Amino acid sequence: xxxxxxxxxxxxxxxxxxxxxxxxxxxxxxxxxxxxxxxxxxxxxxxxxxxxxxxxxxxxxxxxxxxxxxxxxxxxxxxxxxxxxxxxxxxxxxxxxxx
Amino acid sequence: xxxxxxxxxxxxxxxxxxxxxxxxxxxxxxxxxxxxxxxxxxxxxxxxxxxxxxxxxxxxxxxxxxxxxxxxxxxxxxxxxxxxxxxxxxxxxxxxxxxxxxxxxxxxxxxxxxxxxxxxxxxxxxxxxxxxxxxxxxxxxxxxxxxxxxxxxxxxxxxxxxxxxxxxxxxxxxxxxxxxxxxxxxxxxxxxxxxxxxxxxxxxxxxxxxxxxx
Numbered sequence: 033x034x035x036x037x038x039x040x041x042x043x044x045x046x047x048x049x050x051x052x053x054x055x056x057x058x059x060x061x062x063x064x065x066x067x068x069x070x071x072x073x074x075x076x077x078x079x080x081x082x083x084x085x086x087x088x089x090x091x092x093x094x095x096x097x098x099x100x101x102x103x104x105x106x107x108x109x110x111x112x113x114x115x116x117x118x119x120x121x122x123x124x125x126x127x128x129x130x131x
Numbered sequence: 132x133x134x135x136x137x138x139x140x141x142x143x144x145x146x147x148x149x150x151x152x153x154x155x156x157x158x159x160x161x162x163x164x165x166x167x168x169x170x171x172x173x174x175x176x177x178x179x180x181x182x183x184x185x186x187x188x189x190x191x192x193x194x195x196x197x198x199x200x201x202x203x204x205x206x207x208x209x210x211x212x213x214x215x216x217x218x219x220x221x222x223x224x225x226x227x228x229x230x231x232x233x234x235x236x237x238x239x240x241x242x243x244x245x246x247x248x249x250x251x252x253x254x255x256x257x258x259x260x261x262x263x264x265x266x267x268x269x270x271x272x273x274x275x276x277x278x279x280x281x282x283x284x285x286x287x288x289x290x291x292x293x294x295x296x297x298x299x300x301x302x303x304x305x306x307x308x309x310x311x312x313x314x315x316x317x318x319x320x321x322x323x324x325x326x327x328x329x330x331x332x333x334x335x336x337x338x339x340x341x342x343x344x345x
Contacts, residue, residue: 055150066236
């Protein structure tokens with residue numbers, strides 16, 4: 033999963049997955065429609081990436097209701113937070129030229 | 132998506148941008164503050180004239196007094212409507228200019244968090260009017276509006292907090308000068324908005340001279 037040379041996490045190389053993680057780092061809980069609006073992606077595309085992140089244990093899914101409509105919200109997990117921080121640190125190290 | 136050349140600086144900037152965009156409403160325009168301030172100021176001058184005219188009449192006529200109260204309440208509603216609409220317009224224009232949505236996660240949170248102190252303050256002021264208690268209407272307007280700004284500042288430009296603190300300070304000072312509500316009100320809602328709006332416009336919105344033409 034992690035590139036042994038750069039320390040970058042392959043899962044976060046997709047712009048959409050990286051976007052989802054960035055948003056969930058600073059927001060406790062965000063629902064599907066807000067993620068879609070912020071990232072400007074289609075339903076299907078976003079759903080695929082969210083499943084991927086969930087399967088890796090980086091995000092948690094909560095299914096709820098607002099009135100009769102389903103409201104699915106997402107939040108980051110401990111391990112997701114840690115993995116994303118390591119990914120950011122690796123990017124910073126690349127800029128500094130640290131190996 | 133190709134793996135080569137991850138361009139770490141661009142990626143980090145993207146992450147930063149996404150974190151900021153998803154947590155704060157950044158389209159709030161300085162001109163919104165200026166327009167709301169000008170409206171409030173104009174409204175205050177009109178109210179001042181009406182009140183002065185009423186005192187010059189020097190009459191104990193109940194009807195004249197009720198007429199004044201009614202006109203002042205209507206004026207307050209009209210001023211509020213124009214101020215909100217004009218503020219909305221400049222912020223809408225800024226959001227459009229930056230191709231950002233006006234109504235999203237961040238603006239919803241901003242409005243939601245401001246509505247709590249504003250709603251509570253509004254109901255309190257209505258209760259004051261119910262008992263003909265006029266002295267604390269202006270302080271309550273300033274204090275609750277200030278609280279709303281401080282509360283909302285976490286969801287937009289953080290500078291809004293200082294405007295809020297100043298409004299609260301003015302409102303509390305006003306409690307010690309009960310006959311001067313209109314002056315404090317005009318200073319808080321008029322002058323402070325205009326000054327704050329100009330500073331914000333200067334700091335965030337001013338475009339380099341070459342890029343102004345739309």
